[in-house]
Amino acid sequence: MSLLKINDLRVAIEGKEILKGINLEINPGEVHAIMGPNGSGKSTLASALAGRDNFNITHGSVQYLDEDLLDMSPEERAKKGMFLGFQYPVEIPGVSMVNFLKTALNEKRKYNNLPPISASDFLKIMREKKELVEIHSNLTNRSVNEGFSGGEKKKNEIFQMAMLEPRLAILDETDSGLDIDALKIVANGVNKLRTKDNATIVITHYQRLLDYIIPDFVHVLYKGRIVKSSGKELAMELEEKGYDWLKEEVV
Amino acid sequence: METTNTLSELSHQLVDLFTENSELIEKESTDYMNSFRTKALEDFNKFGLPTKKQEAYRYTNLETYFKGEYFPVLSPENFSLNLTDIFKCDIPELDTYVVLVLNGFYYNKNIYHYLPEEVTITGLAQASKNQNGVFNKHYGKYADTSLDGLAALNTLFAQDGVYIHIPKGVELEKPIQIINICYSFKNLRITHRNLIVAEDNSKVNVVVCDHTLCDKSYLSNSVTEIYAGENSYIAYNKIQNENIKSTQLSNTFIHQEANSHVTSNTISLHGGLIRNNVYVTLNAPGCENNTYGLFFADDHQHIANYAEIRHMQPHCHSDQLFKGILDDEATGTFNGKIYVAKDAQKTEAYQRNNNILLSKTAKMNSKPQLEIYADDVKCSHGATMGQLDNDALFYLRTRGINEKEARHLLMYAFANEVISITNVPHLKERIIELVDKRLRGELSRCNNCTIGCT
Structure with a gap:
């Protein structure tokens, strides 16, 4: 059974078609990289999969664990194991990290018919996962993302991913704005969370991140379509030649 | 205050009510208290009830609320029941001196265990008869009846309420909790008048809880005068939780002397119409004043907050923060004024009002006013409306x-900024709990107040 199956997905925002027929299948244990120039629709795809509601899905279907994903609310998708790492994580003043994570974790447990997590277990898990992404202890005492640096926000996304243990993680430009050390930490976190049962979609503009997270497949998204799919060597080729040769190929 | 040409019919009726009952009203009061009624009557005759023609009341139509059929409470009712036993709106872990006030009258069975003997907590009528001079020194000095028709109206009818006196150098650690209860089988118009005097170097925490225990209509018009002596510290927390038919007009006049510190925080959880007027006079250098408010309104509720901070002397610091969440057809107003006198150099005065509108039909009017005559000051104001x-x-x-x-x-999270300011332990947890219930729609009144009114 595939984890995710996207079939001819077309998405419009305010009447303008952004995604023009996406086909993609993701199986457990796989890492897929989606690359492409700015404005090609990468973030739209990520948000549409996570359930953002200002998008108009005009055509196509998405099966997630053999269920109709497009029928589910964002929270339902999350409870069924989907995770979106935001390109621009949102600051939420007044909502503490601890309260936020505990609520999220317990919502998921409730969905799986598990009792709420005990305070001591919660702290234990949090400590473990914090080490994984080398996130500073103080950050979890603050409001969600409030006053975090760009790098801290991205680490915080991976930290949340570690806490929630998703089946399918979609990381939207998690590498943007990171220095090389932070990039390594983030990549390392993602690699450690890899299992044979879960899968990751890494959306990126640059090949840099893929030096550390080795993808099984690389797809190039251009003008709302996947114009090329190949193994990890495609990323190298893109780094070398840029996107122009592909654009020409498409034309 | 702008004058109105002709007194409305309603204002005339209120004047008549006073004239017809003046003997009854004045009977229990001292000559000194009664002497304020002459000026109050003059002022009220001039201005009447505030109307929408006045800038400060532009968005609050008081007359419609006064028009209801109310029975005026002009003397204390005798209740045979023991309220202290039945009424348990206590905050379980909060150890306080509980002061019950029933329909505006001080409840004469209040008992304060272990209250330091130099501290006085008593009824206002009782206090006015004390001969130590404190009452006469402060009563009526801060509630300027020419500022606001409501203050004039209150002074006209004032008979009783709560009197608190903290003498020089006394720091009262345990908070005083005033519980105002509206309780009757008919619609009432209630007047209560409070005086809190914290002398030099003293400290006091006052928590006020306003409740309606029956589903009748209540219109209460209260005035609280607060005097903060030199270097004193006062925390004044007010929690308003009344039924949808209630009209609460709360007027607080705060007078601060040098280096005093006063924080007032009004949490308006529920009510029909709530109007909070807070007037602060910083009368000497080095004062710090924080005037905060948090309100929740849905249905057809109207909540109006008016705050006026008068910086009369240099080197004072004031901060206003009011936040509100409005839903359904609710309306709200915030009117915050900062006045800085010519000599009040090095003033720092800040003001902020943030609102969240949850529905398309909820309405909020926010109006900052800065009137600055000094040239070396730091002042700021800001207002936001959002979803x-x-x-x-x-x-x-x-x-x-x-x-x-x-x-x-x-x-x-939005509300928490104001809640977190509360510095009375256990009270904060209680407010968090109440706000949580309010936001979940579970709150119609304090969950412990369950006197069966049938």
Whole structure:
């Protein structure tokens, strides 16, 4: 059974078609990289999969664990194991990290018919996962993302991913704005969370991140379509030649 | 205050009510208290009830609320029941001196265990008869009847309420909790008058809880005068939780002397119409004043906050923060004024009002006013109207948090800025609990106040 199956997905925002027929299948244990120039629709795809509601899905279907994903609310998708790492994580003043994570974790447990997590277990898990992404202890005492640096926000996304243990993680430009050390930490976190049962979609503009997270497949998204799919060597080729040769190929 | 040409019919009726009952009203009061009624009557005759023609009341139509059929409470009723036994709106862990006030009259069975003997907590009528001079020194000195028709009206009818006196150098650690109860089988118009005197170097925490225990209509017009002596510290927390038919007009006049510190925080949880007027006079250098408010309005509720901070002397610091969440057809207003006198150099005065409108039909009017005559000051003001942040909502939902819970988290986060200011231990937890219930729609009144009114 595939984890995710996207079939001819077309998405419009305010009447303008952004995604023009996406086909993609993701199986457990796989890492897929989606690359492409700015404005090609990468973030739209990520948000549409996570359930953002200002998008108009005009055509196509998405099966997630053999269920109709497009029928589910964002929270339902999350409870069924989907995770979106935001390109621009949102600051939420007044909502503490601890309260936020505990609520999220317990919502998921409730969905799986598990009792709420005990305070001591919660702290234990949090400590473990914090080490994984080398996130500073103080950050979890603050409001969600409030006053975090760009790098801290991205680490915080991976930290949340570690806490929630998703089946399918979609990381939207998690590498943007990171220095090389932070990039390594983030990549390392993602690699450690890899299992044979879960899968990751890494959306990126640059090949840099893929030096550390080795993808099984690389797809190039251009003008709302996947114009090329190949193994990890495609990323190298893109780094070398840029996107122009592909654009020409498409034309 | 702008004058109105002709007194409305309603204002005339109120004047008549006073004239017809003046003997009864004045009977229990001292000559000194009664002497304020002459000026109050003059002022009220001039201005009447505030109307929408006045800038400060532009968005609050008081007359419609006064028009209801109310029975004026002009003398204390004798209740055979023992309220202290039945009424348990206590905050379980909060150890306080509980002061019950019933329909505006001090409840004469209040007992304060272990109250330091130099501290006085008593009824206002009782206090006015004391001969030590404190009452006469302060009563009527801060509630300027020419400022506001409501203050004039209160002074006209004032008979009783709460009197607190903290003498020089006394720091009262245990908070004083005033519980105002509206309780009767008919609609009431209530007047109460409070005086809090904290002398030099003293400290006091006052918590006020306003409740209606029956589903009748109540219109209460209260005036609280607060005097903060040199270097004194006063925390004044007010929690308003009344039924939808109630009209609460709360007027607080705060007078601060040198280096005093006063923080007032008004949490308006529920009510029909709530109007809070807070007038602060910083009368000497080095004062610090914080005037805060948090309000929740839905249905057809109207909540109006008016705050006026008068910087009369240099080197004072004031901070206003009011936040509100409005839903359904609710309306609200915030009117915050900062006045800086010519000599009040090095003033720092800040003001902020943030509002969240949850429905398309809720309405909020916010009006900052700065009147500055000094040239070396730091002042700022700001107001925002907004909805819940959709990006934040989506973010929370992608982590598996239900939409309803996510909205709740965001509303609570918004309110928390004001709640977190509360520095009375255990009271904060209680407010958090009440706000949580309010936001979940579970709150119609304090869950412990369950006197069966049938």
